[in-house]
Amino acid sequence: MDERVREHAEVLVDWSARVEAGDDVVVSVAEDAHELGVAVAEALGERGANVTTLYGSSELSRAYLKGIEAGTDGDVDAEDFDADPAVDRAVFEAADAYLRIGGGRNTTATADVDRPTRQAYAKARKGVREARMDTDWVSTVHPTRSLAQQAGMAYEEYQEFVYDAVLRDWESLAEEMAQMKDVLDAGDEVRIVTERDDAPDTDVSMSIAGRTAVNSAASVAYDSHNLPSGEVFTAPYDTEGEAFFDVPMTIDATRVRNVHLAFEDGEVVDFSAEAGEDALADILDTDDGARRLGELGIGMNRGIDRFTDSILFDEKMGDTVHLAVGRAYDACLPEGESGNDSAVHVDMISDVSERSRMEVDGEVVQRNGTFRWEDGFEE
C-alpha cells in the first residue's frame, strides 16, 4: 500500500476525528475508496475503536431513487419516502464519529435522477442528517480516477494534488489561521475589493459584528469537518455592493462560470453568470435565505494551488476568498442564536492573488494574496 494512504488514514482518525479507544465509529466507503477504507479500518483497530462500515455508492443511491420513481406514479414527493428511516437514524444516534470517504467511479452517477426526487429524499431525511451532524463527522476523499477526470488531471498527478492538500502540518496551519480568526472575531466590517480588466470589479462589504469565526483546521477539535480543510470562515450579514466570482463551480451538476452578484440591504438584487445562469437562478429562488449570505470564507491551504471542480478542495485554496449564499453555520453565531436559514448553501469563489485586498474595519489584512503577518505584505 502507498504509504501516503496510511498517512491519510492516520490524519483522518487522529487529527481530524480524534478517535479514542471504545469510540463507535461509522465509516462510509465510496465505490473506489476501498484502499483508504482498509487503511482507516486498520488504524481504528489499532486505537481500539469499534467500526461499522457503510457502502457509500452513488450508483446504489441512483438505483434506489430510480426504483422509487418507477414504483410511484407521477412526481415523487417527500411523502413517497418514510421520514427518517429507523436503521439510518439508529446508526447515527449510536455513533460517536462518522468518517465519510468519498471517491466513486463517476461523479455524475446520479445525473438522471429527477431533481424533485432528490429534493424529496433529502427532505424526508432531515432527522437522519441532523443525527449525523451531531456526531464527530469528517468528510474526506480517496483520490480516484473519476475525481482526477473531474479535475482535468492525470491520475498520478491528482494523487499528488490530494496528498499535498491533506498531508500538511495541520498544527502549524492551525496556528497561522488563528491569526485570521482573531482579526475577524475582533472586527465589525469586512470589505473585499478586486480589480479586473476583463470582468466586473468586486467591491463588497458586510458586517461580521458579534459573529465568531471558525478556524477550520480539518479537525472536530476546531469545529472543522473537512479533510482537507484550511479556511477561516464566519457568518456575515448586511452585505452591500458587487461581487464577482472567477473560479469555476458546479451547481447541481451544471457548470457555472463567472458569477456576478449585486447586494443591497443584505440581499442579492441582481445577478448574472456567463454559463449556468438558470442553475444560479434556481438556487437564488429556493427560499428567502438563498438571497442572503451564509458564509464568508478565506482559503488558506496553500497545498491546494489549483481549481479541481470539487468544493472540498476549491474553497480552501490559498489566495482565494469565497462567499456562500444560503444557510449559515451555527458555530459562527452567538450561543442559541440562529443565523441566515435556507435549504441551500452554495459557495462561490474569487481568486484574490492579484489586484485585490481584504480590509477589516478599514485596515488591510490581505493584499494580492499575502496576509499582513507574512513576508512581502504591502500595507
Add this chain to the structure above:
Amino acid sequence: MDERVREHAEVLVDWSARVEAGDDVVVSVAEDAHELGVAVAEALGERGANVTTLYGSSELSRAYLKGIEAGTDGDVDAEDFDADPAVDRAVFEAADAYLRIGGGRNTTATADVDRPTRQAYAKARKGVREARMDTDWVSTVHPTRSLAQQAGMAYEEYQEFVYDAVLRDWESLAEEMAQMKDVLDAGDEVRIVTERDDAPDTDVSMSIAGRTAVNSAASVAYDSHNLPSGEVFTAPYDTEGEAFFDVPMTIDATRVRNVHLAFEDGEVVDFSAEAGEDALADILDTDDGARRLGELGIGMNRGIDRFTDSILFDEKMGDTVHLAVGRAYDACLPEGESGNDSAVHVDMISDVSERSRMEVDGEVVQRNGTFRWEDGFEE
C-alpha cells in the same frame, strides 16, 4: 446489466426476504458484489422499502483485526473487543430484513488473522449476531472471479452455475420438498446406506422422533435463509454407525477430504480424514456438542450439479445428503426445547447418486438419488 442479475435481485427481495413497502432493509454488499447491490437497491426502491447499505469487505475486516492485533500486547482475547458495539447492535435491532450479498475479491482474505483473534471477535459479538438472526435475513452471493476460482471454474461458466442454482421455480421446488418434509415429520428413524469400492461403506442410523423438518425453500416464509437453498433438514439424535463423506469440504480455510466418522450412543467415537484430519479433530474437540449431530440434510436442488467448495451451494446439491456435527437449529425442535448445543456447525456431504439408499422407518425413500415420488424409483 445482465438480465440474470435483475432476476436474482427480484428472487432475493420478493421470494426470499418477502420485502414490503416501509420495511427497513439492511443490505451488505461485498467487494465485488456491486452489480447485484445496484439491482437490489433498485428493487427495494420499487417496493417502497427503506435501505441502508453496509460494505461487507473481508479486506476491511482483516485490516481491522490486524489493527486490533497490533494495538494489543500478546494474544487477543474477547476482552480486547467491546461486547456488542452500539452501532452494529442498533442496525440489526432496527432492521426488518438483512440481505447479505457475498462475493469478495479473495476468499482467503482473512487467512493471516490469528485464529484466537477471529474467535475472540466472534465471541464479543454474540448479541449482534443474535439481533441479526432475529431479522428476516437472507444470505446469497454475486458470482465473482474469486468465487469462480475457488470453484475451479471459468468466470462465465461459474455465472451460469450460480444462476442455474438461484433462478429456479422455487414454488414448485418447495412443493416437491414438502413431500420429503412430510416423510421426515412422520418418521422416527432414518438410515442411510451407501456402498463404495474404494472407500468405507456408510451405514448410519439416527432418531428423528419428535423433530420437525424444515422445507428450506430459500425464503424466510419457510424458515430458510439461504439463496440458493433447496434442502430439507432436521435435527437428529442417538446416531449409531459409520458414515463416509466423499464430497470435499473446507474447514476454517483447510481442505478436508474423505472424512469417516464412527458413532456410538449418539457421539463420534472414532474419526479419520485423508486430508485435513487435524482441522477435523479441532472441530470435534471444540465442546461436548461438537461430537454429536446437529443436522441431517437432504440436498434437493438439481440446479446444483457439482461441488464448488462453497457450503452455500454444496449442501443443497441434488443427489447428496449431509450430516453436520454441532449446533442444531431451533426450527427443528419442539417449541421451547433446545437441541444439540455447540459453538460449531460443520456440514459434511455424501454423494448418494449411486449404490445408496435412505430409509425412513424401514421404508426406502430415496435410492441412487431418485426419490420415491419420482419416475424410475426402485423400491
